[in-house]
Amino acid sequence: MRVPQPTARSARKAASAATRNLPSLAAGEVDVPFVIKGYEEVVARDTRWNEHSHPWHELLWNEHGASTAVVGSDVWCITPTLGLWMPAGQLHSASAVAGTSFRAHFFRYGTTSALPGTPVSVEITPLLRLLLERLGEPGLTDGSRAVTEAMVLDVVRPSPRALLVHLxxxxxxxxxxxxxxxxxxxxxxxxxxxxxxxxxxxxxxxxxxxxxxxxxxxxxxxxxxxxxxxxxxxxxxxxxxxxxxxxxxxxxxxxxxxxxxxxxxxxxxxx
Structure with missing residues (x-):
């Protein structure tokens, strides 16, 4: 089998891999005050998330690096250009390699009908990226936020491409x-x-x-x-x-x- 040879460093990384446990919540089970809320993190170690679900919709994408989401027998790979729409209440597990800068944008349940009620690949276009980054700017007024959120909901669409493997x-x-x-x-x-x-x-x-x-x-x-x-x-x-x-x-x-x-x-x- 032709694989890159493991090094002492990669062995240490594997040994120090992190596991995070999150709850399974039904769609809309928790009321939230936001329409769209962003989260970002650079994982220092290979990281796995247990099977869980959110009360809100989630758009997953990466600034750089690679992550994976698993829904049943479907394995989705997430990159800087191909994100993943995870509907509220959908059970899924996830993983990310060390150094990945991952992004998650949470959408209040019921805010958009442009995307299906099943996981689907989303192209992270330059425009969508710009709008999502604007939502994270400090000092954004309520009016500007509302306009930007409306534009995000207008442009976020399923992609014809997907890094998806059915097992x-x-x-x-x-x-x-x-x-x-x-x-x-x-x-x-x-x-x-x-x-x-x-x-x-x-x-x-x-x-x-x-x-x-x-x-x-x-x-x-x-x-x-x-x-x-x-x-x-x-x-x-x-x-x-x-x-x-x-x-x-x-x-x-x-x-x-x-x-x-x-x-x-x-x-x-x-x-």
Whole structure:
């Protein structure tokens, strides 16, 4: 398996990973005085949040670095350009790698109908970022805040792109899921996997389509993109990451990464 070799420093980081426990609250269970409220933090250690839910909607995004949210069998990766809308009352767990500057904007339950009642990717456009940052400015008058909040609610929209992986749970596909998530650079094809599992390619193809809504090749590409985001956030060089996640060249990896995230690997790593 082609992975960056662990160092003493990374071993210490893993040993000192933090876990945070939050309550599970129903949508609207707690009344809040705000329409939109921002929160930001740079996590010093790899951090995990238990499964929990909020009484308000939540828009998650990062100033830099990578974080992950898990809803059932869906794994969402969050970056500076692709945020995640988490509806009020939705159970989810989360994690972030050390050094990630994550942002969370809380929306009072019932304030917006532009986004669905299920988790969805949101593109963090320059305009949306500017408006959200303005809400955090000290001395903002009530009138200016109301106008800015109305503009945020007007521009926040689902994105056609998402760093999302649906995890199959059947016994048939479990060996594939475990192997590819452990080593995204695994070069075995669907035909090769079918032979290893003693099933026909048609059976495996149908199973992937039924459980993930996509093809085996696209599912592998999504797993690779999520793994690449985490490695780049930890500072690994682009060519190293390209090799680890199974691309024959840094240019091929760069093109695939940009199609998925809207950024080149170099741009993401710099941020």
């Amino acid at each position: 199959p749970t059947s016994e048939l596909l479990r060996p594939i899921v475990e192997a590819v998530r452990a080593d995204p650079g695994d070069q075995r094809t669907l035909t090769g996997w079918a032979a290893a599992l003693g099933r026909s390619p048609r059976t495996v193809t149908r199973a992937f389509q039924a459980e993930t809504g996509t093809s085996f090749a696209r599912w592998v590409a999504a797993v690779r993109a999520q793994h690449a985001v985490r490695l780049l956030a930890q500072g690994f060089e682009v060519d190293v990451v390209a090799d680890v996640v199974g691309y024959r060249s840094a240019s091929a990896f760069g093109a695939a990464f940009r199609r998925t995230t809207g950024m080149t690997p170099g741009m993401f790593r710099a941020r």
